[in-house]
Amino acid sequence: MSSLCVELIDAGSYIILDAYFASKELIEELRKHNLRLITRVRISPLGKHPLPTPPLKRSRGRPRIWGKSVKLRDLFDEKDCFTKETLLLYGKMVTLRYRAIDLHWDCPLQRVRFVLAVWPEGKQIILLSTDVTLSATEILTAYSWLFQIEVTFRNLIQLLSGFSYRFWIKDMTPTQGWPKDLILSRYPKKHQQQVQTKVEAMERFVLILAMALAVLQLVSLEMPMTIWKDFPHWFRTLPCNGYPSEQIVLLTLAEQRKRILAKSTSGLLSDKILNYSIAIHETVESGAFCHMKPTV
Template identity: 50%
Template sequence: MQLCQRLEQILENLRPAFSREATYQWFILLAWGVVLNSQPSAITSYVNALGLTESYYHQALHWFESKAFNVKGLTLGWSKWVSQHENLYRIKEKRVYVGDGIKVGKEGRKMPGVKRLHQESGNVAKPEWIRGHYFNALSVLVGAGKACFALPLVLRLDDGIKSKATAKEGKKGSKKEKTTLVTKMGELCTTYAEAGSYVILDAYFACGAVLKSFRQNALHLITRVRCSTVAYAPFSSVPTLRGKGRPRLWGSSIKLESLFALVEDFPTAKVWLYGQQVSVSYQCFEFHWDSPHQLVKFVLTQLPNGQRLILLSTDLCLTGPEIIAAYGLRFKIEVTFRQLIHLLGGFAYRFWLKALPTGVTFS
């Protein structure tokens, strides 16, 4: 009974996202249909779980094309409610978000947005190339004590379908930066994450464009960079010496991988990592990377199994062990993806072209 009341309270907070009462009531019914459903995920299954007759099928189907709400407004309302949760996981009293991308295999040749996607994985069961959809996802960490979970805020199809803003980029004379999956993830984080929070991303999203957008929106990034990364030492100019040309901005370049030569002299610390406490060797350095005016903190890390990582944090106040432990929380979103796929059937969907004639079968 308490669970039912709690769900009703959550759904009530999403009422402002709907402009019509009937659309909102159908949203409540379909949400309960998802909860009560024990059959393969489909609108028919949701209608059956609610005990409705087949005459309500087309009304339920029409809800997904309703103009009385938009998905962005609904997800923003959900994000706002979650941000007020009392059990949010925090680092130094700041919220922690985790973002990543997921590729979902889809074989429909007439399905919108399906593209040929490359998969980089050490799992031999995964093919190198698939056809499907690419989603960017953002979650917030919730929990109590050492246990925490990645609660999804938004999953957005970011590849294969061109928006109006993306379509205008091809025009001549446009000075806008090229939109990529990385910049779309940065835009997703700045839209849904609260200012002053930490966002943990994979090394794929570690680039200057993301750092620039995060600084403009007062967000801190914690990520991993490649071992071949080159950073720059702070440049100190001599007032009495002035050469020809533009004043120098960057200091000498430093290959971060070369700093592992001193790994035997690195300090060690006990860190709670991947569900257990381990001893890691680390060393912190503050260098320039994406901007000659902003420093970032690099943490050279060696795990007990000998694996070496280079982590990056835009918050210079965090210690090395705190950055290592925070990046270890990134795998929480992988657990969320697994539950979404195998437990909830979150990607058991099919898109149809609006221009596709009804009643046509494909052999």
């Protein structure tokens, strides 16, 4: 992840990631290239206070590099230090309590800003920002933008089965569970080429379905009334913004696909495929089925 961020993102940019990527190694690599990280951390990490002013006379032993440790979870008990405010998060107004505190976490020389937030239902989260100049509300708002990516992933998975590919090669020895160490250089060249071909096929599969999802979104934005008019099912309530979801657009296009394709130019491949499928269907229904070759 750090290699991708360094390669594709300009210096000075902000990177928003989920709790899986909250690691000291990632922060260290991003800091080398002047990249800022906003992420969520677990509820049980330890922060370090800055070192106090050293005494005039140095004591024996190795000098300390960290200050006093503090459990971030315990800071939720100091309710008087929290601020209550209503923010626009995840597309709606949310009233929550939050608190910001600057501590050392990955480096004894640089601090990070922790934001402790308590949601209306009582859920507690801790966010981390390597940019200590950001306010707590800015960090909370920026992290809420990550939800937009999650919605896209959900549609790709549940609506279009965008990650339903399979990865196996018959020539390779099967492993128990997911392989923990998939380093191509340790395999023969034949297997390396097969793995690269599989990865390329999976990337193309996901990319094509991402393009299909973009088409559904464009149709929803540009032709909402047409979609609602041809929608084959019934909804008890309609969305307040008036735009159909990607699933509604998909169901409408699936219901109207024959009529849409019938209007296509006769020279298009889709028209030939449709005519062939209709001919096969009519032949099967008549009981006089015979083998037909497509004319494409």
